[in-house]
Amino acid sequence: MRMKQVSGLMIMLAVAAMMTVYEGRGVAEDEVVGGGEIIYSKPVKAVLFSHKSHAAMGLDCNACHEKIFPMEALSVQKKADFNMKGLYDKKYCGSCHAKDGMAFASDTQCARCHIGTKGFNKASKQAKK
């Protein structure tokens, strides 16, 4: 009798656990990671920031928001110091992308983030579709 109760409870727990797992997966699949692809066009055309690839490395939202970047997309490019010098001074992307930072330094691999005018045009063409 008692055993039956215990096993019944276990089954209920197991079902509940499965549901949570299922729910968790559902959320992860449906959720658009952060704000999608952000393409800066100032001060030069154009720089790609991919929320997806940054989140895939295990960074969570508050790693950058809102201490380094406000939630509003492209708001930092209105700032006068949003340029390579600013980055070298460990501002914005340079907070991590620095010589002793956790990611490749801002003065290396230029065209990894800089997708250029061609990249910008391709992206806006895709957005129209």
Added chain:
Amino acid sequence: MLLKKINIEAMKREDAEIIPPLERRDFLKLGLLITGVFAGGSILSATSIVGKAFASTREFTEQYPYKPHYSMLVHQDRCIDCEVCTTVCAKTNNVPTYGYRTRILEREDRKAVDRSREFIPVLCNQCNTPPCVIGCPTKATYKSATTGIVMMESKKCIGCKTCMAACPYNARYFNEETRAVDKCDFCFNSRLSRGEKLTACAEACPAKARIFGDLSDSGSEVFRTVHNMEKTVWVLRPEAGAKPNVFYTKG
């Protein structure tokens, strides 16, 4: 045309003597000693003897046929395709929207490690043996005897486009307004002849990807990089044999 892959290590080395003395001397004048001959002379290995063959670097730099010998060094890995150069070029030299004097080529390798994108600025290479000049029937395009710049005298141009077909670098376009072919002249007419020291593109580049200078001046950045043994410097399409004056490097 697909060329067969050459394994130079596995090739039989032939005697350098089979190269005629006059041709060997041509190489010596460039500061190069032929050390190996392969495939009946179609492939040569050479080593620099600038230090031995010329009493001083000055003597060597005087080999450059023009003074100033204008040239450009492109740091290929610095280009970010912001197109500031093409924009200022068009404005400075009245280049129509359908034409170009300089362009940025793009190369993408998705399998590459880390950076998968590369931008390559291209322009007229101001060749020492310019196929366009050789091909022009009216001498509308010519090599400037003082600066080495390949110039256009548009009123002599008959629009036959032979030069466009001859150019290995696709650096020419036909200007519908002037009814003549137009090309990069290192900003000679718009800037250099008016006392400016740099081309519009080199001055405007925010990444210092384009370095403009005098190759015959041993103090110039172009000279110091091109003659730096530690640096790998190359030209585009060397097989065309046009002896271009636009050099490329990385790092």
